[in-house]
Amino acid sequence: DAGVTQSPTHLIKTRGQQVTLRCSPKSGHDTVSWYQQALGQGPQFIFQYYEEEERQRGNFPDRFSGHQFPNYSSELNVNALLLGDSALYLCASRLGRDAPKNIQYFGAGTRLSVL
Amino acid sequence: AQSVTQPDIHITVSEGASLELRCNYSYGATPYLFWYVQSPGQGLQLLLKYFSGDTLVQGIKGFEAEFKRSQSSFNLRKPSVHWSDAAEYFCAVGASSTLTFGKGTMLLVSP
Numbered sequence: 001d002a003g004v005t006q007s008p009t010h011l012i013k014t015r016g017q018q019v020t021l022r023c024s025p026k027s028g029h030d031t032v033s034w035y036q037q038a039l040g041q042g043p044q045f046i047f048q049y050y051e052e053e054e055r056q057r058g059n060f061p062d063r064f065s066g067h068q069f070p071n072y073s074s075e076l077n078v079n080a081l082l083l084g085d086s087a088l089y090l091c092a093s094r095l096g097r098d099a100p101k102n103i104q105y106f107g108a109g110t111r112l113s114v115l
Numbered sequence: 116a117q118s119v120t121q122p123d124i125h126i127t128v129s130e131g132a133s134l135e136l137r138c139n140y141s142y143g144a145t146p147y148l149f150w151y152v153q154s155p156g157q158g159l160q161l162l163l164k165y166f167s168g169d170t171l172v173q174g175i176k177g178f179e180a181e182f183k184r185s186q187s188s189f190n191l192r193k194p195s196v197h198w199s200d201a202a203e204y205f206c207a208v209g210a211s212s213t214l215t216f217g218k219g220t221m222l223l224v225s226p
Contacts, residue, residue, distance in 0.1 A: 033213065035214075040219075042205050042216030043216050048213065056213060092159075105161075108158040
Protein backbone atom coordinates (compact mmCIF):
# COMPACT_ATOMS: atom_id res chain seq x y z
CA ASP A 1 0.00 0.00 0.00
CA ALA A 2 1.67 3.16 -1.21
CA GLY A 3 1.72 6.06 1.17
CA VAL A 4 1.53 9.70 0.19
CA THR A 5 3.72 10.34 -2.83
CA GLN A 6 4.93 13.72 -4.03
CA SER A 7 6.70 14.84 -7.17
CA PRO A 8 9.16 16.14 -7.98
CA THR A 9 11.47 15.70 -5.01
CA HIS A 10 13.53 18.77 -5.83
CA LEU A 11 12.89 21.81 -7.99
CA ILE A 12 14.85 24.93 -8.82
CA LYS A 13 13.09 27.99 -10.19
CA THR A 14 13.88 31.67 -10.62
CA ARG A 15 11.98 34.63 -9.25
CA GLY A 16 8.80 35.42 -11.13
CA GLN A 17 8.33 31.93 -12.49
CA GLN A 18 5.44 29.62 -11.77
CA VAL A 19 5.63 26.12 -10.31
CA THR A 20 3.34 23.11 -9.95
CA LEU A 21 3.82 20.45 -7.31
CA ARG A 22 1.95 17.17 -7.31
CA CYS A 23 0.63 14.83 -4.65
CA SER A 24 -1.02 11.42 -4.67
CA PRO A 25 -2.77 10.62 -1.40
CA LYS A 26 -2.56 7.40 0.52
CA SER A 27 -4.91 4.76 -0.82
CA GLY A 28 -8.43 5.27 0.49
CA HIS A 29 -7.89 8.88 1.53
CA ASP A 30 -10.04 11.64 0.09
CA THR A 31 -8.76 14.80 1.77
CA VAL A 32 -5.46 16.47 0.89
CA SER A 33 -3.73 19.29 2.74
CA TRP A 34 -0.64 21.22 1.78
CA TYR A 35 1.94 22.65 4.17
CA GLN A 36 4.96 24.89 3.68
CA GLN A 37 8.02 24.23 5.83
CA ALA A 38 10.62 26.97 5.64
CA LEU A 39 14.14 26.23 6.83
CA GLY A 40 14.27 25.99 10.62
CA GLN A 41 10.50 26.26 10.98
CA GLY A 42 7.61 23.94 11.54
CA PRO A 43 5.17 23.21 8.73
CA GLN A 44 2.54 25.89 8.08
CA PHE A 45 -0.88 25.04 6.72
CA ILE A 46 -1.55 26.38 3.23
CA PHE A 47 -4.91 24.89 2.29
CA GLN A 48 -7.02 21.75 2.22
CA TYR A 49 -8.94 20.11 -0.59
CA TYR A 50 -11.94 17.84 -0.31
CA GLU A 51 -14.38 16.83 -3.02
CA GLU A 52 -12.33 18.84 -5.51
CA GLU A 53 -12.87 22.11 -3.67
CA GLU A 54 -10.70 24.22 -1.42
CA ARG A 55 -12.27 23.88 2.02
CA GLN A 56 -9.88 25.67 4.35
CA ARG A 57 -7.06 28.09 3.79
CA GLY A 58 -4.22 29.32 5.93
CA ASN A 59 -2.57 32.72 5.83
CA PHE A 60 -1.11 32.49 2.34
CA PRO A 61 -1.56 34.91 -0.58
CA ASP A 62 -3.60 34.18 -3.69
CA ARG A 63 -0.38 33.36 -5.54
CA PHE A 64 -0.82 29.96 -3.91
CA SER A 65 -3.58 27.96 -5.53
CA GLY A 66 -4.45 24.34 -5.88
CA HIS A 67 -6.57 21.72 -7.44
CA GLN A 68 -7.91 18.30 -6.56
CA PHE A 69 -8.77 15.75 -9.21
CA PRO A 70 -11.54 13.12 -9.19
CA ASN A 71 -8.98 10.48 -8.18
CA TYR A 72 -8.20 12.63 -5.09
CA SER A 73 -4.71 13.57 -6.24
CA SER A 74 -3.81 17.21 -5.89
CA GLU A 75 -1.63 19.97 -7.27
CA LEU A 76 -0.19 23.03 -5.62
CA ASN A 77 0.53 25.97 -7.88
CA VAL A 78 2.59 28.98 -6.94
CA ASN A 79 2.71 31.99 -9.27
CA ALA A 80 5.18 34.89 -9.39
CA LEU A 81 7.70 33.06 -7.23
CA LEU A 82 9.57 35.01 -4.57
CA LEU A 83 12.83 34.12 -2.88
CA GLY A 84 10.82 33.60 0.31
CA ASP A 85 8.86 30.80 -1.32
CA SER A 86 11.93 28.57 -1.02
CA ALA A 87 10.85 25.79 1.31
CA LEU A 88 9.91 22.15 1.67
CA TYR A 89 6.31 21.67 0.56
CA LEU A 90 4.55 18.81 2.29
CA CYS A 91 1.39 17.09 1.24
CA ALA A 92 -0.74 15.26 3.78
CA SER A 93 -3.77 13.07 3.26
CA ARG A 94 -6.49 11.70 5.49
CA LEU A 95 -9.86 10.05 5.23
CA GLY A 96 -12.68 12.51 5.78
CA ARG A 97 -12.59 16.28 5.86
CA ASP A 98 -14.04 16.88 9.33
CA ALA A 99 -12.45 13.97 11.07
CA PRO A 100 -9.67 15.34 13.25
CA LYS A 101 -9.16 11.94 14.86
CA ASN A 102 -8.29 10.49 11.48
CA ILE A 103 -4.56 10.70 11.22
CA GLN A 104 -2.92 12.79 8.54
CA TYR A 105 -0.16 10.97 6.68
CA PHE A 106 2.61 13.06 5.19
CA GLY A 107 4.64 12.66 2.04
CA ALA A 108 8.40 13.21 1.89
CA GLY A 109 7.90 16.63 0.37
CA THR A 110 9.13 18.67 -2.57
CA ARG A 111 12.12 20.89 -1.93
CA LEU A 112 11.64 24.14 -3.88
CA SER A 113 14.56 26.52 -4.31
CA VAL A 114 13.89 29.94 -5.80
CA LEU A 115 16.95 31.75 -7.13
CA ALA B 116 -5.97 31.18 17.76
CA GLN B 117 -4.06 28.05 18.57
CA SER B 118 -0.30 27.94 18.91
CA VAL B 119 2.46 25.57 19.90
CA THR B 120 5.73 26.43 21.59
CA GLN B 121 8.74 24.18 21.64
CA PRO B 122 11.22 26.10 23.79
CA ASP B 123 14.29 24.04 22.94
CA ILE B 124 15.71 24.48 19.45
CA HIS B 125 18.44 21.88 19.95
CA ILE B 126 18.96 19.17 22.56
CA THR B 127 21.95 16.86 22.86
CA VAL B 128 21.54 13.59 24.72
CA SER B 129 24.02 10.78 25.26
CA GLU B 130 23.06 7.44 23.81
CA GLY B 131 21.29 5.39 26.47
CA ALA B 132 20.26 8.45 28.48
CA SER B 133 16.67 9.53 28.98
CA LEU B 134 15.01 12.22 26.90
CA GLU B 135 12.31 14.80 27.47
CA LEU B 136 11.23 17.26 24.78
CA ARG B 137 8.99 20.08 25.88
CA CYS B 138 5.82 21.28 24.22
CA ASN B 139 3.37 23.94 25.37
CA TYR B 140 0.18 24.71 23.53
CA SER B 141 -2.47 27.37 23.46
CA TYR B 142 -5.93 26.26 22.48
CA GLY B 143 -9.41 27.24 23.55
CA ALA B 144 -10.96 23.82 23.94
CA THR B 145 -9.78 20.29 24.58
CA PRO B 146 -6.91 19.92 22.18
CA TYR B 147 -5.95 17.12 19.91
CA LEU B 148 -2.18 16.83 20.34
CA PHE B 149 0.44 15.10 18.26
CA TRP B 150 4.16 14.45 18.11
CA TYR B 151 5.80 13.92 14.74
CA VAL B 152 9.40 13.06 13.87
CA GLN B 153 11.22 14.17 10.73
CA SER B 154 14.49 12.60 9.62
CA PRO B 155 16.64 14.36 7.01
CA GLY B 156 15.06 14.18 3.59
CA GLN B 157 11.95 12.55 4.98
CA GLY B 158 8.39 13.60 5.59
CA LEU B 159 6.73 13.64 8.98
CA GLN B 160 6.07 10.40 10.80
CA LEU B 161 3.51 10.29 13.58
CA LEU B 162 4.96 9.14 16.90
CA LEU B 163 1.86 9.43 19.06
CA LYS B 164 -1.38 11.31 19.58
CA TYR B 165 -3.69 12.42 22.37
CA PHE B 166 -7.39 12.92 21.92
CA SER B 167 -8.91 12.23 25.33
CA GLY B 168 -8.83 9.81 28.23
CA ASP B 169 -5.62 8.54 29.76
CA THR B 170 -3.19 11.45 29.92
CA LEU B 171 -0.15 9.22 29.39
CA VAL B 172 -0.03 7.99 25.82
CA GLN B 173 2.30 5.45 24.32
CA GLY B 174 3.66 5.73 20.83
CA ILE B 175 5.96 3.99 18.44
CA LYS B 176 9.70 3.48 18.90
CA GLY B 177 9.40 3.48 22.70
CA PHE B 178 8.19 7.09 22.99
CA GLU B 179 5.51 8.30 25.37
CA ALA B 180 3.97 11.68 26.14
CA GLU B 181 2.00 13.08 29.03
CA PHE B 182 -0.83 15.58 28.65
CA LYS B 183 -1.04 18.07 31.51
CA ARG B 184 -3.99 20.37 31.12
CA SER B 185 -3.02 22.56 34.09
CA GLN B 186 0.33 23.31 32.48
CA SER B 187 -0.89 23.30 28.86
CA SER B 188 1.91 20.88 28.13
CA PHE B 189 2.41 17.69 26.16
CA ASN B 190 6.01 16.65 26.74
CA LEU B 191 7.59 13.78 24.86
CA ARG B 192 9.75 11.26 26.73
CA LYS B 193 11.88 8.23 26.06
CA PRO B 194 13.70 6.31 28.80
CA SER B 195 16.74 5.33 26.71
CA VAL B 196 17.76 7.13 23.53
CA HIS B 197 19.29 5.31 20.58
CA TRP B 198 21.54 6.90 17.96
CA SER B 199 18.79 6.33 15.38
CA ASP B 200 16.52 8.71 17.32
CA ALA B 201 18.56 11.68 16.08
CA ALA B 202 16.06 13.75 14.10
CA GLU B 203 13.81 16.78 14.38
CA TYR B 204 10.71 16.48 16.51
CA PHE B 205 7.55 18.51 16.06
CA CYS B 206 4.67 18.97 18.43
CA ALA B 207 1.33 19.86 16.86
CA VAL B 208 -2.19 20.75 17.91
CA GLY B 209 -5.13 19.85 15.73
CA ALA B 210 -8.34 21.77 15.29
CA SER B 211 -10.97 20.69 12.81
CA SER B 212 -8.94 19.34 9.96
CA THR B 213 -5.69 21.28 10.16
CA LEU B 214 -2.58 21.04 12.27
CA THR B 215 -0.60 23.86 13.87
CA PHE B 216 3.02 22.92 14.46
CA GLY B 217 5.73 24.17 16.75
CA LYS B 218 9.09 25.18 15.32
CA GLY B 219 10.62 21.86 16.21
CA THR B 220 13.40 20.54 18.42
CA MET B 221 16.49 19.04 16.84
CA LEU B 222 17.71 16.03 18.81
CA LEU B 223 21.39 15.22 18.62
CA VAL B 224 22.62 11.94 20.10
CA SER B 225 26.21 11.73 21.29
CA PRO B 226 28.05 8.43 21.63
